[in-house]
Amino acid sequence: MPTGLLGLNPWLDGVVRLLLIVGLMTVVAMGLIYIERKVLGRFHARIGPQRTGPFGLLQSVADALKLIGKEDLRPRNADPWTFEFGPYMVFIPIFLGFVVQPFMAGFQVRVLELGLLYFVAVSSVSIVGWVMAGWGSDNRYAMIGGMRAAAQAISYELPFVLSLLAVSMLTGTLNINEIVMSQAGVPNIVWQPLAFIIFFIAALAELNRPPFDIPVGESEVVGGPFVEYSGIRWSMFFLGEYASLFIMSILISALFLGGYEWPFGTQLGVGFQLLLTVVKASVLIFLIIWVRASVPRLRIDQLMGYAWKILLPLSLAQILINGFVLVYDLPKIVLTVAGIGGVFALVWLTERAIRRPRSARASAIALSEAAS
Amino acid sequence: MTIPLSSFLVLSALLFGIGFYGVLARRSAILILIAVEIMLAAVAINFIAFATYRDPKAFSGLVFALFVIAVAAAEVGLALGIVLRLFRERRTANVDEANSLKW
Amino acid sequence: MVIESAHEFETQDLLLNVGPQHPSTHGVFRMVMQVDGEVVRDIIPYIGYLHRGAEKLCETMDYRQGIGFMDRTEYLAAMNAELSYVMAVEALAELEVPDRAQWIRMILVELNRLSSHLMFMGAFGIDVGVFGTPFIYAWREREAIIDLFEEISGDRMMYAYLRPGGLAWDVPTNFVARCRETLTAVRQGIADFDGLLTKNEIFVARTQGIGFISAADAIDFGMSGPSIRASGVPLDVRREEPYLKYNDVKWDVITHTDGDVYARYLCRLGEMRESVKIVEQCLDRLEPGAIMPEKMPRMLRTPPGEVYIRTEAPRGEFGVYLVSKGGNRPYRLKVRSACLSNLQALKHMSVGQYVADAIIVLGSIDIVLSEVDR
Amino acid sequence: MFARLPLPAQFDRIIMTGGLVGSLVMGPILVGLIALYMLSRISGAEVVFYLASVVILLGALGAVLLPNLVHSALSLIATLLGVAAIYLMLLSEFLALVQILVYGGGVIMLVIFGLMLTNAQDDPVVSDGSQKPFAFGVGALIAGLFVAAAMMAQWGPSTATIIPFPAFGERLFRDFSLPIIIVAFLLDIAFTGALVNARRAESAAAEDAATGGTR
Amino acid sequence: MSAETLFSNYIPVLLASIVGFVLVLSALIGSRLLAPFSQEREKSTTYECGMLPIQRAATNVGMRFYLYAILFVIFDVEAVFIFPWAVSFMNIGASAYWLMVAFIAILGLGLGYAWKKGALQWR
Amino acid sequence: MRGIAKSMLTTLSVFLRPPVTRDYPNVHKPLPERDRAFPLLLWDQDIDEPFCTGCHACERACPVECMTVLMKDNPNHTSVGGNSKRRKIIDKFWIDYARCMRCNICVEVCNFDAIAMNNTWSGHETSVHDRKDLVMDLQQLTSQSHRGGIKEWVPVLGQANES
Amino acid sequence: MTSEETTESTEAAAPTATLDGTIWAEVDRALSGITASAERGVLDVIVHVPPAEIVRALKALKADATLKFDYLRSLTAVDNEADGIDVVYHLYSTTARHNLTVKATLPPTNLFIDTATSIWRAADWLERETAEMFGVRFNGHPDPRTLLMPEDMDDTFPLRKDHPLAEIEILQGEGMGYSEEDQ
Amino acid sequence: MAVTSDPILEGAVATTTTPEPITQPATAPDEPMTLPVIPGEHPNEAPRLTPVEVVPGKALYKQILPGVMQVPLDLVLAASRKSSLWPMTFGLACCAIEMIATYMAHYDLDRFGIVPWPSPRQSDVMIVAGTVTKKMAPAVKLLYEQMPNPKWVISMGACATNGGPYTRYDRVLQGVDKIIPVDVYVPGCPPRPEALIDSFIALQELIMEERGNAGR
């Protein structure tokens, strides 16, 4: 049997690494909540948490403690099993996703041969938890929210998977570590700008971040599947959300930005690698928060249409182009050119699709007249 | 491998039996589909088990299992479509009420 | 075969209850939507959760005491509400308002229109789903206007500053300069909104072609304000039946012909620019002088009679129907609420749209519940 | 101190029950398995195998027995995830993950949507009745036959090898090109059929709405 | 890769599910210890913007969701086939590439059909 | 997407501006002198008694009936040997801050300039745990003025609005 | 007042003033066959129409080619106690830009009037409100539920003059503060 | 079906949503139309406006831990609660505007860790900002009841405290403390945003003072 960290047997080794991950996840999720509030505060020309601890640093801790000390309600009509197990189903898959995240060379829980497939497979399960929460709450907002969440997640999973495959085609492997290491020279974003953008958009949708937050949109469904959850059970969803935000930004940086690698060699040591990961992930997180502060929410039909009519064909095209270039051994720069062309196509298609033609008004009139 | 092949086969047999019971005993069309899924899973276990244990190249069985998964997915989609239509037109998802074919 | 379970398979459209406590009903409005999938099939609005009898109470108050209630009736544009009320009293009591008071009133009313439209922008941005940002931008500028009002009248929202005949007291000496400062801030705010929303594809996609109402329907429903002007009816009391000094300044009635939510948004944005223009002209023409008529009775009494005064409030025509039977208090006071009429058209505008659209259609009407319910 | 534990009042919540079920059913099994493992009676792999089997069988039983169809569907997830673990035991990493991906994310969602659409979350258990003994008999018979066959047959020694994933792909796409194309057509056909049926259903619903069925 | 490596790779996955479960459970137990507890009838009514619920929530959702789910399952299966292809097509060469082109094209036809039939349209 | 980019640039420009937050409990924004918090009774420092004579004018004029005025003979009146010119003086005075709508009418109707709106922060920071504590009695109403803690604002043309 | 100069003559709101120069002539023509009388209000002309004829009159006013009162500004009522209840319509024409006030006086014993919802949809909620506030019943109203009142409190009419105001719960004075101090 | 039943009392309203037009006879029915005005309290009001009794359930640690060991836990819990008071987004009238202003950039309640959540299930504080009419009161009451313990109520403004300017109208509830217990009252009509912040500070002090009750 191969020995892992500290020469322990694989079980113990796994436990130790997982416990480290648990600590990391808790700290990071709380930190992310704090950071998001601070950054959003700046976007809103205000300060954000300030009075709990120095610079409000203890804000998330206070929130967490308060949530633990908060009564945990279950509505009378709720379905007990689904309602109570919803948080588990949401949280555990996200936690499983940590297993393959590359933080630095040599530290991650496990290097899986099929790491990407594993990640995709595992994270697709958590949507069941959303539906459980939504259905189990016996609440109409929760129900609609859960359904929307499911529809959105399955729609954006395809562009997500396909653009991720586009990257793995370049390297010929599904092993995240190998993908990262193959980017020691040039990060993949250079070869795959289109895939990067599609992946980023799909990741936003998978994370239910704006503009894809219709399942939890306050102005429509008052918080979506979690309306009825209170106290610690609710905070599990919350924690999961931020943990997956963290995972997702690590993953994007690993796949497209080169993770812990950079073009100038590895002589600076593992600490520096960790720093690189953190910096790249932070940039992405800032970007995600920035998007949150700036864009309105899409409507469900636009959201689904965008996934199926624009992102899916484009990512299929990206795969075929990648295959063509690789099979016929064309210079890699073709990929870049095609990718940039694809980005333009994406922008053009987006603007065309989203800007409804004026004639849409006529149909709106017809509809409202038919209905009334 | 320390687990004997027969363990897998027994598991798959039990699973198949449960699925069979579900198909026969329940009347909701959707539950019958669920039971069919269980049976298919049992079958796929058999395929892979035999492939792993009995096929030196350990290959065809895996591919078969892959195709089983693929076809099962397609089957669920189609069957549910039919159930939905049945439901919409007959107001029921109960197979016994849908046993006449003249709709 | 006995169908034992048929009742379990009855299909029913989802009844979605929105309000009275819902983040996007702008107060205590409630509507029940009949939803099929995500499409709204029917809407029943319920109002009256804020019906608190301002009209009835005003009948027991003398004319000055009533001003406070007018403030609270239209709390987002209290100046406009006060203006209608005092104009009604003035019309009955035949008071002549001095020029300076009129100019100041006009400045204040337009500033209040600005702050009310800013509020709309913010709330509407939230409805469309931008996380907090528009609200924050709106309030940054609104706060400037509120500060100005506070310096003038002493209160942030309930100014109680207009009086039948003129103003309660004169504006501070640095008023003009402060006003110009505020206008600068507001211009920045308008620019921010313009940058944040107007061209944003998602915003456009969410609002264009949604909540259409034709000009004829809008007139039939008695809509007014930006809501009707967005349908192409240039109905603006300031232009049709000018009061104060609106004839003496240059400004345009903003109309759009699309009649959808986006047009209503653009109308308000345009109106904000017009208001800035108006205030600037007023500031230029403001001269020292009296703010009250020469001879004011100690206790204002009105002869018997009745009058229906309409002014253009930010949300539309704010009418005050005042019946007096003599004495120092109204016999009957009726507030014609623009929002009530606009809200009536909600069902017409949002049936057949998506749930999310129904919510932004509601947002685009820009209701103030205490004006609807009074 | 324990006398002051207000157990019934405080622990009536299902999650406690969930924890209890977890510990009462899975706990003894787990403890037993670990004990056996410690006593070197069984290997680590067998521990996992028996655990997975318990999960699979419990899940399957839940799926066919639970009255509420949504519960059935959710309990099916346990079965399918367990089956994925079994695939893993059978050295097929890829199939295990595909099982999770296709079933856990896709098929279950499909089934749940189907349930939500037909309003059939509450299965007419009442109407099940008569067939149950018969079904049980047949199911037990088949399972018994298979079990007997599996136990009686002499299975030779294992020849298992792990195929590296790229090699699997290579052979799949070299040797099975025609089936893949056929699968593509099959998927297309299935999907078109489903679409047509669903759209028919939808137009039926629309007719409902139009003829005042629901309004 | 040997079977042992495979297992040792997936041991943390098993452990992680247990750890995750225990994490949630312990948080819940901690909350049970610290949080107040009361059973009031009104408190456990379903939240509905301050109104008592009009009807049970579990009514049917739109057919649209279902259509998208079917589409998703089909394309998910497609993705499943692309996974092994992506790592191996370089070894096979052009034939595998064109096979995949055909595969995607056939499914693309299906998507196009659905598109044309308006299955991707919400109304 | 260009429009979205524009939105994001707009938000970024705000991100780069300094926050506008007033750090409230630490920093109090200067209140304008016209600020109307709640009415207070003024204290006649010369004679050391309130200005208020208890004439009930404000009580009658208050639109929400939140004042109660009880008047008494002034024990400090010149006729009984004191130094005050007020024959009658306020005995008990309550204002229910919880009901007052801060309309300024009481100030406008008072003929003795005995009541004024509090324009300091003390008028705003009045949260209590029991609503009965919001009923201010004479002592509470006058103490701030007694201490000289209030600068009353007299409208420049305040006489003009005796409607 | 500058504000009044545009529509009607500005001064003298005496009800007996002459109606020259107003739209009364047109209105009179449009209302032929209906016994209407008019007076001059402060801003608008007030037309009194018998309640029985109100729908006919309003229809005529809307349909008339020169008047075209297509916009219902407001609809309300005034409780004149013994003299019954006036239902008041404020009309406006978006094309011809003139105003008119129409009044129908209902005797206190028969508070029924026909609905105007068929003429302007704007009348819908306004009539519902008037109905629950004054107890006026609008015959043929499509949706005569309460609008502002709670559903179960629809049998009192708060805007009537005889409707009492609530007692104030007073804490100060003879209430709490006083008694405590005096003990 | 016209909706006549009270949704709060009956639990169900509008089984069919499209109101059937109630066709009234064109001729007036000859019932007397001057309905009696019922003076004083309306008979239907009593059940819908009964005050809420909070049933505090004690936390487990309060029951099993010895007294000394409770103290630090109480302190930590109270301190975290006071730094993370989440109000429900819930505005009733004019005061709500000032409440919104308090959330906004110039005042920024987020500095105190106060962020609004739309659902009562996640909120600790209910800010009753505005006039509680008798039509709205049941909803307010229900929302309060749906909040999990521990929960607090801030009554913001004159109307919420005792009806304020509208007290004398008989459709207005004379103070929200008639139906739910209130912890902090902020006077003013409307209170300034600073006054609301001040009330939060008062509430924080209250929480710290009552920390022995933290497990309530």
Ligand code: SF4
């Ligand atoms: S404050 Fe003025 S008006 Fe009021 S009682 Fe005193 S003297 Fe009279």
Ligand code: SF4
């Ligand atoms: S300010 Fe107005 S409400 Fe307050 S006490 Fe004076 S008169 Fe009454």
Ligand code: SF4
């Ligand atoms: S207290 Fe004043 S500001 Fe607040 S809701 Fe009541 S009337 Fe409006």
